[in-house]
Structure formats: structure tokens, C-alpha cells
Amino acid sequence: MKAAVYSGPEKIQVKEVKRPGCGRGEILIKVYFCAICGTDVRIYLHGHKKVTPPHIIGHEIAGKIAELGKGVKGYQRGEHVTVVTSIGCGRCKLCREGYYNLCPDGQAIGYKYPGGFAEYLLVPKEAVAQKAVLKIPENVSLLEASIIEPLSCCINGQSYLNIKNDDNVAIFGAGPIGMMHLELARAIASKTFLIDISEEKLKFAQEHFSADYFINAQKEGLIKKILSLTDNSGVDVAIVAASAKTAQQQALKITGRKGRISFFAGLPKDDSIINFDSNLLHYQEISLFGSFASYREEYEEALELIGSRRIVAKKIITHLFPLRKIEEGIRIIREGKALKVVLQCSEEENEIKG
Numbered sequence: 536m537k538a539a540v541y542s543g544p545e546k547i548q549v550k551e552v553k554r555p556g557c558g559r560g561e562i563l564i565k566v567y568f569c570a571i572c573g574t575d576v577r578i579y580l581h582g583h584k585k586v587t588p589p590h591i592i593g594h595e596i597a598g599k600i601a602e603l604g605k606g607v608k609g610y611q612r613g614e615h616v617t618v619v620t621s622i623g624c625g626r627c628k629l630c631r632e633g634y635y636n637l638c639p640d641g642q643a644i645g646y647k648y649p650g651g652f653a654e655y656l657l658v659p660k661e662a663v664a665q666k667a668v669l670k671i672p673e674n675v676s677l678l679e680a681s682i683i684e685p686l687s688c689c690i691n692g693q694s695y696l697n698i699k700n701d702d703n704v705a706i707f708g709a710g711p712i713g714m715m716h717l718e719l720a721r722a723i724a725s726k727t728f729l730i731d732i733s734e735e736k737l738k739f740a741q742e743h744f745s746a747d748y749f750i751n752a753q754k755e756g757l758i759k760k761i762l763s764l765t766d767n768s769g770v771d772v773a774i775v776a777a778s779a780k781t782a783q784q785q786a787l788k789i790t791g792r793k794g795r796i797s798f799f800a801g802l803p804k805d806d807s808i809i810n811f812d813s814n815l816l817h818y819q820e821i822s823l824f825g826s827f828a829s830y831r832e833e834y835e836e837a838l839e840l841i842g843s844r845r846i847v848a849k850k851i852i853t854h855l856f857p858l859r860k861i862e863e864g865i866r867i868i869r870e871g872k873a874l875k876v877v878l879q880c881s882e883e884e885n886e887i888k889g
């Protein structure tokens with residue numbers, strides 16, 4: 536089969552590799568689409584502690600069941616599916632509650648296990664047993680299904696924030712994740728602010744999405760501006776979907792009383808210490824939440840939102856490339872010229888709509 540093999544920082548090569556066999560309890564998926572995640576870009580650039588090269592990465596997968604291992608029940612060949620990335624140990628307290636994404640001994644597809652930048656992906660038996668393979672109904676195309684994973688992560692992030700009708704919500708970061716957060720928040724909140732430091736990204740966002748305000752944090756005095764637009768009370772919710780210390784610090788400053796903040800994006804692992812006035816949290820009763828990956832129910836919710844077109848996948852997906860152009864896809868993401876870039880990993884396909 537064809538696969539994009541990552542062999543170390545800035546080295547990825549599309550070549551023929553052995554197609555995995557499908558053993559007992561496993562499911563083999565023919566991958567039609569696999570979207571490129573910000574994390575894939577970071578792995579490509581710097582490596583990752585859970586990825587040992589040579590390896591196939593990619594975890595935003597949509598495909599069809601090609602083979603079912605012995606003993607697998609409830610699925611059929613040809614069914615359209617996506618896969619939950621996180622695999623838990625299945626025994627710890629978090630796993631027992633279904634939070635495989637937070638299992639301390641957790642593993643993931645596209646990290647420890649080979650991922651979706653290939654023609655075929657083998658779902659390990661642990662994942663199959665945890666119901667990681669999720670069926671895609673007919674009203675969602677496989678291309679649209681490739682953004683279920685990132686959307687489910689946004690749903691996880693917002694699950695902590697209790698966004699209400701009269702809330703003002705600020706989102707830092709006009710990338711694909713920021714735009715999905717905006718779409719989710721806008722459906723509920725009274726006012727939304729989209730903040731970035733790239734004029735180009737803000738311009739693109741303004742042309743294709745709605746927010747009440749698009750703010751360039753580098754050009755305009757952000758804190759003053761937000762205060763003036765919120766009767767001096769600050770925002771109720773701030774979501775940091777940008778991997779930047781400054782954005783985290785600004786979020787703490789623009790959030791008002793009883794506000795909720797999500798540090799959705801992580802910082803580089805060797806540069807993740809920030810300074811802030813903790814009295815901001817104390818006196819104003821601000822809550823600060825983290826968010827990491829997602830779990831199966833949130834994939835189902837994401838699927839539902841895409842199927843009902845409350846989230847329009849085609850607005851988020853700006854580029855579709857064949858697998859062999861993976862490096863070009865990564866490049867345009869780095870240059871800030873794309874929202875979601877999806878790779879088409881299998882060619883013959885006329886049933887796929889969209």
C-alpha cells in the first residue's frame with residue numbers, strides 16, 4: 536500500500552509499504568481521507584515523544600471497512616467509518632468512566648499506533664473493544680467525516696465552559712480549530728470576538744465566517760478594545776486556540792467576573808511556563824480549564840452537528856490534496872494559507888460525494 540512515512544524532523548516520504556494484515560479482534564480500514572492536524576505539523580517539524588520514526592502518523596480519519604478480524608461483531612465490510620484516536624488501558628478510573636483520552640497509560644492511533652496517512656489503517660483490538668470505530672451515516676460524506684475528530688476536541692473544550700445566551704465569547708486563533716470554536720460558540724453566545732495576529736487569517740475569517748468583531752491583537756490594544764466593547768466588564772468566556780503564551784496571558788486579562796477560560800491549545804513542551812497574576816482568578820472567580828483530545832460521545836456529537844449542517848464541514852476544509860502532496864499540505868498550513876487541509880489517501884472512488 537501507499538503510505539506517507541515520517542522518518543524524523545522535516546522528513547516524510549510517500550512510498551510503498553506492507554499492507555497490515557487483519558488479525559483477531561482487529562478492523563482494517565481503507566482510508567479515503569485523513570486531515571492534517573496542527574499536531575501532525577508539529578510532529579513533522581519537531582518529533583513527538585509518543586512517535587518513534589519511521590512511522591505513519593495522521594489521526595483525522597475517514598474510510599471504509601476493508602476487513603474484519605475474527606470475532607469482531609456489529610460491523611460490516613464496506614461500512615463508512617471514522618476512528619476515535621485515544622485508546623485507554625480500560626482499567627483505570629478515567630477509562631471506566633469512558634475518558635480514554637485522559638488515561639495515564641493511554642495510547643493513540645497516529646502516535647504509538649500507525650495512523651491514517653496511508654491507504655489502509657489497522658485498528659488495534661484494544662481500540663475495537665473500546666468501540667473506537669464509529670459508523671458514518673449516509674448524510675455525512677467521508678470528506679466531511681474527516682473533521683469529526685478535531686470538531687470533537689472543540690466540543691470537549693467547550694464542555695467545560697457552560698456558554699450561555701447572554702455570554703460574550705472571545706476566541707484566540709483564526710485557524711481551523713478557532714473557526715470551529717467560533718461556529719460552536721456563535722450558536723449560543725450573544726457576542727463573539729475572533730482574535731489573531733495575522734491580518735491575512737483575519738481577513739479570510741471575515742470573508743467566510745461571522746463573528747461580531749475580528750480583532751488583530753498586534754495592531755489594536757486588545758485589552759482596552761475588549762473592555763470598551765463589553766461595557767468594561769470583560770468577556771465571559773475566552774478560548775485560547777493558539778499555541779502562544781501571550782494569548783494565554785491576554786485571555787486572563789480580558790476575562791471578567793465569573794468568567795471561564797479554556798487553554799485549548801498546548802504550548803511547546805520545552806517552553807510552557809507562563810506568568811500571571813493569580814489574584815485575577817481569585818477575586819473575580821475566574822475558572823481556568825484545560826482540554827485534551829476527546830472521547831467517543833463527543834465524536835458522536837460532532838457527527839450529529841456535521842450531519843445537521845449546524846457545522847458546515849466544507850467551510851472548514853479549504854484544501855484537498857492527494858496523499859503524495861502531504862508536504863505541500865503541511866507547508867501551506869505553516870504559511871497560514873489554509874484552514875483544514877485534507878489528504879485523499881485512496882484513489883478509486885466514485886461513490887464519495889463532496
Ligand SMILES: [Zn+2]
Nearest residue numbers: 572595684685
Ligand atoms: Zn487532530
Ligand SMILES: [Zn+2]
Nearest residue numbers: 624627630638
Ligand atoms: Zn486507563
